[in-house]
Amino acid sequence: MRHHILSVLVENKAGVLARIAGLFSRRGFNIYSLAVAPTDEGERLSRITIVVDVEPASLEQVVRQLDKLVNVVAISHLSPSEAVERELLLATVAATMTERSQVIELVDVFGGEVVNVGGDQLTVMLAGPPDTLDDFEALLASFRVAGLQRTGRVALPKLGRRAARARPIPGRAG
Amino acid sequence: MQVTGAQALIKSLEMEGVEVMFGLPGGAILPVYDPILDSPIRHVLVRHEQGAGHMAEGYAMVTGRPGVAMVTSGPGATNIVTPLSNAYMDSTPLVVISGQVATASIGTDAFQECDITGVTMGITKHNWLVKDPADIPRVVAAAFHVATTGRPGPVLVDVPKDVSNATLEWYWPASEEDLDLPGYHPCRSGDPELVRRAAELLMAAERPVIYAGGGILKARAVEGLRELAERTGIPVVTTLMARGAFSDSHPLCLGMPGMHGNYTAVTAMQRADLLVALGARFDDRVTGKVDAFAPGARVVHVDVDPAELGKVRKPDVGIAGDCRLVVDELLEALDSLGLGHDPSAAGGTTGARARPGTRAASRPDLSGWWAQLHRWQQDFPLHYDRSAEGPLKPQLVVETLRDLCPEDTIVVAGVGQHQMWASQWWRFDHPYTWVNSGGAGTMGFAVPAAVGAKVGRPDRTVWAIDGDGCFQMTAQELVTASAERIPVKVAILNNAYLGMVRQWQEMFYEERYSEVYLSPDLPDYVKWAEAMGCVGIRAEAPEEVVPAIEEANAVDDRPVVVDFRTDAFEKVFPMVPAGTSNDAIQVHPDQQEALEKSRRGMA
Numbered sequence: 001m002r003h004h005i006l007s008v009l010v011e012n013k014a015g016v017l018a019r020i021a022g023l024f025s026r027r028g029f030n031i032y033s034l035a036v037a038p039t040d041e042g043e044r045l046s047r048i049t050i051v052v053d054v055e056p057a058s059l060e061q062v063v064r065q066l067d068k069l070v071n072v073v074a075i076s077h078l079s080p081s082e083a084v085e086r087e088l089l090l091a092t093v094a095a096t097m098t099e100r101s102q103v104i105e106l107v108d109v110f111g112g113e114v115v116n117v118g119g120d121q122l123t124v125m126l127a128g129p130p131d132t133l134d135d136f137e138a139l140l141a142s143f144r145v146a147g148l149q150r151t152g153r154v155a156l157p158k159l160g161r162r163a164a165r166a167r168p169i170p171g172r173a174g
Numbered sequence: 175m176q177v178t179g180a181q182a183l184i185k186s187l188e189m190e191g192v193e194v195m196f197g198l199p200g201g202a203i204l205p206v207y208d209p210i211l212d213s214p215i216r217h218v219l220v221r222h223e224q225g226a227g228h229m230a231e232g233y234a235m236v237t238g239r240p241g242v243a244m245v246t247s248g249p250g251a252t253n254i255v256t257p258l259s260n261a262y263m264d265s266t267p268l269v270v271i272s273g274q275v276a277t278a279s280i281g282t283d284a285f286q287e288c289d290i291t292g293v294t295m296g297i298t299k300h301n302w303l304v305k306d307p308a309d310i311p312r313v314v315a316a317a318f319h320v321a322t323t324g325r326p327g328p329v330l331v332d333v334p335k336d337v338s339n340a341t342l343e344w345y346w347p348a349s350e351e352d353l354d355l356p357g358y359h360p361c362r363s364g365d366p367e368l369v370r371r372a373a374e375l376l377m378a379a380e381r382p383v384i385y386a387g388g389g390i391l392k393a394r395a396v397e398g399l400r401e402l403a404e405r406t407g408i409p410v411v412t413t414l415m416a417r418g419a420f421s422d423s424h425p426l427c428l429g430m431p432g433m434h435g436n437y438t439a440v441t442a443m444q445r446a447d448l449l450v451a452l453g454a455r456f457d458d459r460v461t462g463k464v465d466a467f468a469p470g471a472r473v474v475h476v477d478v479d480p481a482e483l484g485k486v487r488k489p490d491v492g493i494a495g496d497c498r499l500v501v502d503e504l505l506e507a508l509d510s511l512g513l514g515h516d517p518s519a520a521g522g523t524t525g526a527r528a529r530p531g532t533r534a535a536s537r538p539d540l541s542g543w544w545a546q547l548h549r550w551q552q553d554f555p556l557h558y559d560r561s562a563e564g565p566l567k568p569q570l571v572v573e574t575l576r577d578l579c580p581e582d583t584i585v586v587a588g589v590g591q592h593q594m595w596a597s598q599w600w601r602f603d604h605p606y607t608w609v610n611s612g613g614a615g616t617m618g619f620a621v622p623a624a625v626g627a628k629v630g631r632p633d634r635t636v637w638a639i640d641g642d643g644c645f646q647m648t649a650q651e652l653v654t655a656s657a658e659r660i661p662v663k664v665a666i667l668n669n670a671y672l673g674m675v676r677q678w679q680e681m682f683y684e685e686r687y688s689e690v691y692l693s694p695d696l697p698d699y700v701k702w703a704e705a706m707g708c709v710g711i712r713a714e715a716p717e718e719v720v721p722a723i724e725e726a727n728a729v730d731d732r733p734v735v736v737d738f739r740t741d742a743f744e745k746v747f748p749m750v751p752a753g754t755s756n757d758a759i760q761v762h763p764d765q766q767e768a769l770e771k772s773r774r775g776m777a
Contacts, residue, residue: 011357014303019295026296057484064481070300070320073357 003032003053005078005085005155006063011071012038012046019069020048029054029062033152045073049154078155087153088127089137090115094144095122103143110136121146179307180205180338183271184213186314189346192242194218194233194629196226200246201286203273205338218629218658223250225622225651227257231266232626235609236584236634238394240267240321241626247273248286251332252293256616259297261328263613264415265392267321268328269314276336277305291332299327307340315346316353324360325479326392361478364495364503372450372474372491373507379448379472380538382408385431385460388415388612389453389477389497396420396605398501399452405505405513407540409547411439413454415612418602428547432460433750434594437554437769438547440748440756445546446471453477453497456486457613466755476500513537554769556598557762558744565741566716568592568667572599575637575665578723582607583635584627588620588644591673594746596639607634618647624662625655635663635727642668642692642699649702655733656707663726663734664708669742670694677745694739703735714739 010016017036024031032051039047052062059077066072095103103122107114112126126136130153137148177185183206187195194216199207210217220226223245230241241261245254251272261268275284291301300320302313310333317329347353376382390399396419403410403426410420411431420427431439443449449471454460461467464486475482475489476497483492493500508514558569572595585600587593587610602608609627611619624638645666655662667673676690703710709729713722713736726734747762761769 015291015295018292022295057488061481061485064483068299068479068481070355070358 003051003080004059005080005083005153006048006050006052006066007076007078007155008048008050008066008072009039009074010046010048010069011073012043013071016046016071017048019071020050020066023065023069024052024062027061027065029058033150035152035154049152051153076157078157082158083155084158085130085153085155086127087130087133088125088151089133089148090123090125091137091140091148092116092121092123092146093140094120094146096120099143106136106139112136175344176341177344178205178209178338179304179310179333179340179342181209182307182310182342182344183314183333183338184209184215185344186311186346187215187242188213189311190314190318191239195242195244196220196229196233196626197244197271198223198226198246198250199244200250200273202247202275202335203244203250203271203333203338204246205335206244206271206273206333216629217244218625218654218660220622220654221650222648223253224256224618225625225648225654227254227268227270228260228616228619228622228648229626229629229651230268230270231257231261231264231619232586232609232623233630234261234266234268234626235623236606236627237630238606239630240269240318240326242269242271244271245273246286247275247290248288250286251288251290255293255297256614258294258328258330260611260614260616260619262297262299264611265326265388266328267326269317269321270328270330272330272332273338274303274332274334277334278336280334290330294330297328298330299325301330301332303332303334304337305334307337307342310337310342311345312347312353316355319350319353319355320358324358325389325477361480361494362496362499364476364493364500366503366507368491368493369500369503370507372476372493373504373511375448375472375474375491376406376408376450376504376508377511377513377537379408379446380540381442381446381543382406382448382450382540383428383442383446383471384408384410385413385443385449385451385454386410386416386419387413387452387454388419390416390419391453391605393453393478393497393499395453395498395501398498398505400424401505402501402508405508407544408450409442409544411435411443412602413457413460413612414597414610416454417597417600417608418605421603422601423603428551430597432457433462433752434598434746434748435460436556436598437748437759437761438550440750440759441550442547443468443471444756449473451475451477451489452501455482458486461486462750462756462758463754466757553772554748554761554765557747557765559764562716566714566719566739568595568669568738568740568744569599570716571665571667571713571719571738571740572596572639574719575639575723576600578720578727579637580635583637584609584624584631586610586620586624586627586636586638588638588640589615589617589674590641590644591669591677591744591746592639592641592644592667594674595667598746617641617644620644621648621662621664622651622654624664625651625660628655628660628662638662638664640664640666641673642666642670642694643672645699646692646697649706652703652706652708652733652735659731661730661732661734663729663736665723665726665736665738666699667740668694668699668737669740669744671742673742674746676742680745681749682751699735699737703733703737706733708733708735710734711736712739713737
């Protein structure tokens with residue numbers, strides 16, 4: 001099993017996220033991560049980036065079931081090799097005088113930022129490709145991590161080649 | 175023109191051509207009930223909101239028009255959840271209007287508040303909570319559009335009380351574009367390349383079967399299906415949802431497949447080298463164990479819902495499209511492959527010939543396949559013990575009813591043994607004459623659905639064939655029928671048990687009968703019927719069946735209930751035990767030995 005990214009353009013209306021989440025649980029599909037925000041056309045549409053771990057055959061079912069939701073306007077399936085993916089991580093790390101410089105060094109190596117400084121803690125931020133965040137998170141674990149939050153990924157197709165669009169499904173009009 | 179939200183709602187229903195709706199008023203929907211007094215729309219006042227939903231379904235299934243039901247908030251709305259689920263499973267177009275507490279009270283646990291759009295999200299094609307009165311005409315138009323196009327299904331429009339009371343400037347959406355449905359694009363015709371490949375598979379098949387589902391009826395593709403079958407000489411099985419989509423009297427018809435299908439229909443699919451699934455969804459009650467279903471068959475699957483293609487069985491050719499359009503395209507593709515229409519071949523069972531003047535179509539001769547099918551039909555027909563002794567056989571009741579009623583009688587069933595006997599032993603020669611709860615298996619469906627069917631087709635005789643367990647769930651709608659002068663007829667196959675469950679306990683739980691006994695005479699169905707304003711009749715012995723039915727058929731001014739006291743030990747055969755391969759089909763015990771023998775012979 002590998003992860004797939006579905007970039008789902010939906011009407012920005014009350015309850016749409018519940019419809020999507022409900023569909024996944026009802027049909028027994030698992031959401032790995034989810035990011036939602038309004039997108040182009042003013043506030044009329046939102047883009048939901050869903051990462052799912054499914055077999056390709058089930059992915060087709062997920063896409064076709066999603067497509068039946070009346071509020072879903074378009075679905076793009078992005079395979080990781082065809083997508084630019086980014087994610088953001090915030091972590092609060094215990095950093096006494098002796099550890100502090102090591103933490104800052106690690107953050108610098110990854111091109112992150114220290115976004116908040118406390119007496120014996122630091123909050124650091126890293127935005128980047130999800131696997132870079134995975135590496136960073138692993139190394140950060142050698143310090144005492146008090147809190148860590150990732151946003152879930154957002155993605156757009158790489159330029160120069162078109163994303164494999166889930167639509168049009170053969171046989172559909174228009 | 176300024177109107178209230180309530181007036182706009184009723185006017186929108188009128189604009190949609192609604193002639194009747196089924197419902198029951200209450201607090202939150204009160205404003206909407208006022209303009210009903212001034213509307214030409216007939217309102218049928220039910221005794222329970224579940225009845226309103228099933229009536230709307232029965233109406234929709236026989237007319238092809240969307241059924242409309244109206245209920246209040248909270249319990250009114252939750253009582254119609256079962257019909258919504260039922261309509262969702264059977265793709266029945268249904269528009270339910272529910273009242274809701276005032277917008278300012280939403281989320282406060284107000285009196286009779288229920289998040290019904292949340293509750294019904296998974297069992298409606300779509301639903302709306304209307305917060306702006308100006309949205310009412312557009313949302314109602316969108317609701318009807320969504321319910322009736324593509325794969326039909328139920329929708330719900332939830333209207334808060336203050337929205338009904340507010341005013342708006344009346345308008346009516348001029349076109350589909352004004353419905354604000356940017357994500358809704360139901361598919362229509364099929365991909366020509368896929369259709370051509372499907373036609374080629376049809377031409378090459380040696381043991382083909384057309385697997386016709388309820389989509390044939392929804393798409394109004396009955397004539398196309400007949401043309402396709404007659405032109406190709408391919409046998410047709412009609413699923414529980416497709417009974418009547420292809421005449422049972424047609425020589426190419428094999429009848430119903432599935433768990434209680436006849437031996438030939440079930441086995442033909444198992445041995446087929448090609449299944450042409452038209453508007454069918456490979457339901458587990460048809461396939462049995464999926465891995466063992468039709469193991470040697472290639473599959474052409476046509477469905478208006480792209481998500482059905484490959485959901486259960488991966489098709490070799492999957493065509494997303496409306497069945498009527500795709501079948502017509504398929505016929506054209508067969509034309510171009512040299513298999514035109516030959517009137518002399520109509521109804522033939524030896525495979526059709528090429529149209530005169532075209533290149534002779536070369537395709538396998540189906541006569542060997544047909545000889546096999548005819549042998550199965552002869553060796554293992556539907557069967558029950560017809561000997562005169564012993565208690566009344568339920569199948570005899572269905573057969574007698576069939577023979578004493580007009581052939582275009584509408585038959586409505588609930589769920590259980592009686593439903594299977596009705597489907598097996600009736601002869602469905604006309605489309606839209608069979609109404610039942612297929613996917614959801616909703617006990618209590620028959621009485622209200624029959625009332626709705628009779629409202630939709632007052633010119634037809636409507637018989638509900640019901641079980642005693644089912645009848646007790648929704649019988650109060652006969653009060654509605656009496657009050658509204660809707661003369662439906664109900665045949666209760668009263669075996670004093672939850673019969674299908676009893677059958678499973680007998681066969682698979684070592685006759686340990688747990689909570690399945692009802693009673694033949696508690697309640698007294700005749701007295702109950704009379705108390706509800708119906709004629710009540712009882713028939714216990716086989717010789718009482720004909721007079722009882724004749725008496726019932728003579729009544730046309732009120733509902734009739736006939737309490738047929740049937741054999742409690744009769745079981746439905748054939749049967750494929752749940753979760754097993756269709757090859758494990760069990761026929762009637764009288765035939766089982768012959769079947770074992772023929773299986774040994776084949777081995």
